[in-house]
Amino acid sequence: MSLLNVGARALLANQVALQTTGHNIANVGTAGYSRQSVSMETVPGQFTGAGFVGKGVNVATILRNHNELLTRQAAAAQAVQAADTVRTERFAQLQNVFSGGPSGLGSAINDMLNSLGDVVSAPTDLTARTVTLARMDETAARVRSSAQQLQEITYSVGEQLRNNATTINDLAKGIANVNEQIARAMGGGHAPNDLLDKRDQLIRELNQYIQTTQVPAGDGTVGIFIGGSQALVLGQQASTVSVGESKLFPGSQQMALFFNRQGAEPLELGEGTLGGGETAGLLKFANHDLAEGRNLLGRMALAIGTAMNYQQSMGLTLDGQRGKPLFNTPAAVDGLTSGSAKGSIDLSDPSKFKPTELVASDYEVRFTTPPAGQVVRLSDGKATDFTDLNNLRLAPIDGLTFDFTAAGQAGERVLFRPFATAAADMQALVHSPRELAAASPVNAQMGKGNGGTLQLAGLKATGQHWDPALNNLNGGVYADGNFYSTPSSAPVTLTFDGTGGFELTGHTEDPIDMSLSPPEPLTGPPYSYTSGHKISIDGWEITLQGSPKAGDTVTVGNATDPLHGDIYTRNAGNAGALMQLRDVKMFDESTLSDGYAGLMAQVGTRAQSAQYAAKLSESIAHNLEADRTAVSGVNLDEEAARLIQYQQSYQAAAKVLQIAQNIFDNLIQSMGR
Template structure:
């Protein structure tokens, strides 16, 4: 009987080994499956006078081939890779908004500025003026399109965040249920391998959305924590996550991940402590990258629109009236608050704008500081009145109600500036191409002095543009009108400024130094003269609408030249207007390339760790095929052993029967 027992045990053990190898082969493509191995042990031998006689073999356990360290490292690396990949993908979409080529916003801006050259050449040409208006409208349309595209990206990001959180909550509930099954199964003393594989796979899946920390418990369950300490899964209990606006500034466009503790206020989790996962990558993109892209576009729209509006307002139309705004733009933006503060930000210096959001942080009393969030630069103020006098990056912050100490206000001056920008001038006659002033060299001048340029600047503002007085030939004595510059050869060469709007002319300034090619700024206009004057040489700057000049202003394109000259004004971080878009492309492109490099690096690391994990846990079909042959032969031998034992037993019975 002992031989029969040995054979039966061997037959059963090899049958289990064959079944385990078949199980491995069947799950070769199952995600998260860990290869299983039968662990055999010798049955304790039977003692006899001749020694211990072997009793065969038993199955000790089914071993799960798995490395806890590699599994955790692979999950963490996969989480980082998921965050980098989704951020790089979204940045690539944002980069497309700031694209180059003839269909890009930069080309539209260049075409718009270059279109003024034809108006400069022929100020009364209605066709040339119409082309300018068409270019203005096209630029505004492309800005709106770019803004709409950014809004679409933000919408899809928010939708993806919501679906990711829904997936996390579902997976967390599944893990809690599996934890409970594992806790029950662990009580029998054997490891529930397939359940453990399922749990590890769920953990890896969760880590694709948000990075977790795993802490095992004595009952076989695993606690899953997010953001370092918040228990997403604890035993058989799962807690939900949600996406909502930041609690500090609701409605500001800033999204946060919330941990919803049962019966308690949700805990806001900063994306900086989430580690990896698509949720972390998407939050970083939305709250940082997308904000920068929107600010770059909004700053460009406001700066270009404001400077062109200001110059247009200084010129004259073909009908002799001051120009009206070329673009519809916001004049101020309200701030969001986490307390009692109420205020707005207005735009005053378009050439100084920085593509950033701003925070006002109240410290003591009504004092505080304005912080530029892009780089952390702060500007202190003592109270609301003091703050209103400060121009910070071309912005003025006006508080109607100061906040309390410790409170904050968030201002997003450029976030929606490009949303509704549109051209306002539709009639070519309303393009203010003419200077509101003209200049004439004295008829008796003997020097080499010539007019270089003349334009209205409106600076300083206040007081803004003050036009020279008109002539009044009916007055006794007659009033000549205009401002006269009268030169003295020197050295040094100087000039006097005379207001000819009075009789006799009033002296406004005397012995002012003259340098050829250097602008002379008076009363909100600027004249540049080239060459060397002789004593007594004069230049008269007059009001273009002075009746003595008739309709000469209609053939003047000085303001169109000034509008075209804006393309060379340093406006965007020391870049000119025409180079500003290239700078925006460079900023977004640098972020995108950096994100893609991070994605490539994290992908390589994750692939290497997953390969190492698979080397331990993965199924090798060649190896399993070899084992099948091995166990099949052992099974056949065990069956043969039982057959021989049966024959011996039959022979013994027959012999005893005789």
């Protein structure tokens, strides 16, 4: 009987081995399946006078070929890869918004500025003026179109984030259900391998959407944590997440992931705590990459509108009126906070707002020890400290003045988005060709008795004056709000002494040599004269060439003075100044005409960086997954060899049974005689 038992046990053990091998082969293409193998153990022998006699073999358990460390590393790497991949895909959409060529925004800006050349050549030609205004309207339309495309991407990203949140909740619930099944099965003393594989696969799928940390429990369940320490799954209970606008800055359109807690307010999870996964990649794209694209476009729209509006206000229309704004621009931007601080940025006062110094970024004012704190430029993290609200108000940052009427509490943060809506709201405001302020409001007359070779090379209104307190030029205004542009009373006369100097009469401020870098006030009187240098006086700028003789004069006065008649209608000094804006450095050392190319380059650089990160994370994830598969994956050649091995073992065990049966039959027959 012992031999029969040995054979029977061997037969059953090899049958289980064959079944397990077949199970491996059947699941070779099943995602997340871990190869299984049979662990056999010797049945304790029976003691006899001759020693212990073996009693065969038993199946101890079915082993799951699995490496916990490799599985976790592969899941984490796949989470990072998912974040980088989805960010790269979204960048492709962002680059499509900022396309080049004749249909791009850059072409529209250049066409608008170049069209002013015809106005300069023929200031009274209404057709030339109409073409310029049409180009302005087209530029505004393309800016709005680009902003609309960015808004559509924002909506699409938001919908994908919400879908991801739903998927995360479904997967979390699935893991909790499998946890329950595993806990029940573990009561039998053996691991439910297929359920463990199912749970690991669900965890891998979950990591595609949000990176997790797994903590095993004694009952066989696994706790799933996100955001550092938030329990998404704990035993057989699953929590949920949701996506919405950040509560830290209401109205900011910044997206955030919330962890929904039982009996408590949803907890906003910081982007830095999420790690990888599509959700983290989409949040980074929405709150940083897409925000930068919006800021770059908004800064361009704001700078173009502000600069052109300012110069338009310096000129005169065909009816002799001061120019009205060409584009609408935001007057002020309020800070966003959930606390008590109240602050804004004035975008209308040229003494508080410098278009040429703007940086495409959002800003945070953080109160550390109120009223002291720091202003942080979010694009690169640069921080500027301030001691109180007055100190903050008097020290512009990147051309912006932060004006607070109430400080925040310690730790309070206030978000400023100065360029968020500038592009979406951009409109051309002037549609009548007569309202284009092409004429300069100042007129220059050379003295009738001049005997030198002095010639007028340029004259325009700038509205700039020297600020002794700041020791630099400032686009200033009088106390009553009027720009420095035209002399308010008597004309200003330059009288040359024939020795390289000149005297001034009728002026308010000392002259400034604009050809120096940086500009400096001229010392005098007498003031030194250099042929070809630009001289700024009382908010207008004159350029003279040639060699004057003693007594030569140049008189600059109001262009609408009756003694000049309607000569201002044939003057295109301000149109020339508007056209010259294309060569003004306005965007990170780029000129207005090259600003769009710089915008494309910045977006392209970020996209290229994202592509590089995606390729790197893909390589790392692929290698780690290959390492995991090397341990857990099914090799068909190996399984085929084992089939033959176990088949032969099965046949041998059957032979043992056959021999044992023959011996038993012979024994019965012998005893029957």
